[in-house]
Amino acid sequence: MPMTLAQKIIARAAGREAVASGEVVTAAVDLAMIHDSGGPRRVEPILKRLGAGLFDKDRVVLISDHFVPGNTPQSQEILDGARHWAKQRDVTFYDSLGICHVVLPERGHLKPGLFVVGGDSHSPTGGAFGAYMFGIGATEMAGVLATGEIWIRVPETIFIEWTGRLGPGLTAKDIMLALCGRLGMDGGRYQAVQYGGDAIAHLDMQERMTLANMAAELGGQTGLIAPDAVTFDYLCAAGADPDPPELWQGDADAVLDEHHVFDADALAPQIAAPHSPANSADAELYPDTPVDVAYIGACTGAKYGDLKRAAELLRGKSCASGVTLLVAPASRRDQDRATAEGIMAVFEDAGARILPNACGICAGYGTARLGEDVTCISSTARNFRGRMGAASSKVYLGSPYSVAAAAVTGHLCDPRNLLAARAL
Amino acid sequence: MGRVFRFGDDIDTDVLAPGQYMAAPLDVLASHCLEAVDPEFAGAVQPGDLILAGRNFGMGSSREQAAQALKQLGIAGIVAHSFGGIFYRNAINLGLPVFALETPIAGEAGDSMTLDVEAATLTHDGTGAITRLEPLPDFLITLIRDGGLVPHLEKRFAARKHSQ
Ligand code: SF4
Numbered sequence: 254m255p256m257t258l259a260q261k262i263i264a265r266a267a268g269r270e271a272v273a274s275g276e277v278v279t280a281a282v283d284l285a286m287i288h289d290s291g292g293p294r295r296v297e298p299i300l301k302r303l304g305a306g307l308f309d310k311d312r313v314v315l316i317s318d319h320f321v322p323g324n325t326p327q328s329q330e331i332l333d334g335a336r337h338w339a340k341q342r343d344v345t346f347y348d349s350l351g352i353c354h355v356v357l358p359e360r361g362h363l364k365p366g367l368f369v370v371g372g373d374s375h376s377p378t379g380g381a382f383g384a385y386m387f388g389i390g391a392t393e394m395a396g397v398l399a400t401g402e403i404w405i406r407v408p409e410t411i412f413i414e415w416t417g418r419l420g421p422g423l424t425a426k427d428i429m430l431a432l433c434g435r436l437g438m439d440g441g442r443y444q445a446v447q448y449g450g451d452a453i454a455h456l457d458m459q460e461r462m463t464l465a466n467m468a469a470e471l472g473g474q475t476g477l478i479a480p481d482a483v484t485f486d487y488l489c490a491a492g493a494d495p496d497p498p499e500l501w502q503g504d505a506d507a508v509l510d511e512h513h514v515f516d517a518d519a520l521a522p523q524i525a526a527p528h529s530p531a532n533s534a535d536a537e538l539y540p541d542t543p544v545d546v547a548y549i550g551a552c553t554g555a556k557y558g559d560l561k562r563a564a565e566l567l568r569g570k571s572c573a574s575g576v577t578l579l580v581a582p583a584s585r586r587d588q589d590r591a592t593a594e595g596i597m598a599v600f601e602d603a604g605a606r607i608l609p610n611a612c613g614i615c616a617g618y619g620t621a622r623l624g625e626d627v628t629c630i631s632s633t634a635r636n637f638r639g640r641m642g643a644a645s646s647k648v649y650l651g652s653p654y655s656v657a658a659a660a661v662t663g664h665l666c667d668p669r670n671l672l673a674a675r676a677l
Numbered sequence: 678m679g680r681v682f683r684f685g686d687d688i689d690t691d692v693l694a695p696g697q698y699m700a701a702p703l704d705v706l707a708s709h710c711l712e713a714v715d716p717e718f719a720g721a722v723q724p725g726d727l728i729l730a731g732r733n734f735g736m737g738s739s740r741e742q743a744a745q746a747l748k749q750l751g752i753a754g755i756v757a758h759s760f761g762g763i764f765y766r767n768a769i770n771l772g773l774p775v776f777a778l779e780t781p782i783a784g785e786a787g788d789s790m791t792l793d794v795e796a797a798t799l800t801h802d803g804t805g806a807i808t809r810l811e812p813l814p815d816f817l818i819t820l821i822r823d824g825g826l827v828p829h830l831e832k833r834f835a836a837r838k839h840s841q
Contacts, residue, residue: 277814277816290699290740291739291740295741302827302831303827303830303831303834305834320700327701328700331700372739373738373739374690374737374740374763376739389739389763389766390739390740390744390763390766390770391741392741392767392770392771392825392826392827393767393826396770396826396827396830399830399834400830438733438736439732439733439736443762443765472736472762474762616696616738617691617695617696617699635691637692638691638692638713639691639692639695639696639697639713640691640696644713
């Protein structure tokens with residue numbers, strides 16, 4: 254029976270020749286990732302209650318990112334608890350080195366064919382590497398940590414193809430905001446979303462991670478991209494030991510539940526209005542919307558490539574008066590690379606405030622939370638009411654280019670105009 | 678039997694469990710549950726009450742506190758057009774029954790209804806109208822009957838110890 258990539262991975266994890274969409278199977282988990290918020294403080298009491306140890310300490314990775322840098326007594330206590338747990342349970346721990354979805358692959362923990370769970374809703378990010386990775390809550394995570402297995406309904410595959418090539422000033426974030434607008438936040442129906450096509454093949458790994466990450470905003474269980482040479486090279490450099498990409502491809506004649514085709518050449522930069530990523534429209538359709546805060550942050554919007562793009566537009570410029578530019582690089586490693594290449598200096602020269610390599614205000618944590626009635630443009634994934642601060646704050650979502658362009662002009666705009674002026 | 682609270686589409690986890698109170702104890706967090714859309718909700722809800730909602734209830738983050746807060750407040754079941762996938766799993770794992778139903782259900786907020794999880798029916802206590810829901814697979818009913826994943830696993834681990 255021909256199988257999709259999702260079915261092949263689940264079949265392997267379930268110890269089966271083949272699986273069909275809709276059947277519920279129990280699968281062995283290759284890797285479980287947890288963070289400081291949903292992790293130790295929530296799973297340990299359950300493990301204690303069960304009298305259970307970890308199913309395999311070498312298949313558990315803990316990453317602190319949500320309550321970093323611990324600037325309140327409560328968050329400090331949560332971080333201390335995570336540190337203590339990592340020692341006690343003897344698991345791999347990346348402490349304050351960046352956001353979990355970025356740190357996990359950059360440290361070589363992911364590769365095609367793995368069946369992985371993460372204690373965070375943006376865990377589909379791992380799908381960019383051809384792993385079946387999805388998010389679960391803390392109780393379910395405790396169950397996984399105790400037993401090494403989880404039930405899963407074998408998903409259908411929703412294939413999203415992008416033909417052509419993204420033009421200058423366009424990014425994976427524009428693709429995702431456009432998809433949220435067209436398919437809706439439940440368009441993924443908790444099935445496996447898979448991306449493909451020429452435009453996707455030409456994206457680097459970090460851009461692909463943005464696509465997979467925001468499969469969560471489409472309501473998909475995961476966001477897969479079949480591995481190719483780009484994946485293979487990234488993973489080898491990260492110290493993983495990937496199978497050849499040919500081993501983890503869906504069969505050409507496998508049944509796809511939906512197949513959507515979009516043209517990347519026709520895409521304009523997208524901005525999503527409050528309070529949903531699905532409220533997206535062409536960036537030029539937001540005239541006269543001034544912003545107070547421009548935020549370049551989060552797993553989906555402040556990786557090295559995102560920082561580089563924002564800096565391309567910001568170089569030699571400063572923020573419009575009254576605009577606060579906040580930059581929270583997604584990982585220490587990405588920030589170090591950006592520093593070495595002069596990218597961080599561009600932000601500092603523009604007057605930006607540099608924040609820790611953490612979730613920060615993306616999840617409403619930290620000192621930079623948005624105040625009453627503040628209007629913000631953000632490179633993050635979600636603009637639900639009150640998520641980033643006061644319930645009266647308004648958050649627009651856009652690519653790092655769009656955030657940088659708003660920081661410079663003081664209002665929402667199509668970043669391509671500024672980029673074109675640059676090129677002259 | 679419980680009173681019904683009605684909500685629209687896209688009730689997200691930030692509304693159910695606001696980030697600002699995520700570091701606080703569960704009862705404090707629960708007292709702010711849904712306040713962005715209905716400031717009266719947390720104060721008004723009684724044990725046994727039910728929620729009827731639109732599409733994509735519980736969409737957003739994996740934070741289980743979204744389902745826990747509802748359970749803490751005494752919500753006995755949720756029927757919605759569709760659910761955020763992780764919320765759906767979390768609710769079941771916490772022993773909170775959730776049913777997806779495409780067709781709208783007649784009834785006003787405040788009406789009394791009865792949810793029968795095993796029979797998969799929702800009965801309007803006033804009119805007697807019965808809505809059939811899609812039955813949950815047996816093992817999920819077992820999970821819910823056991824009180825959620827943890828008590829379910831407790832049984833399993835206890836049985837394992839016993840047999841050793
Ligand atoms: S940066 Fe934002 S979206 Fe990413 S893991 Fe942290 S809170 Fe979630």
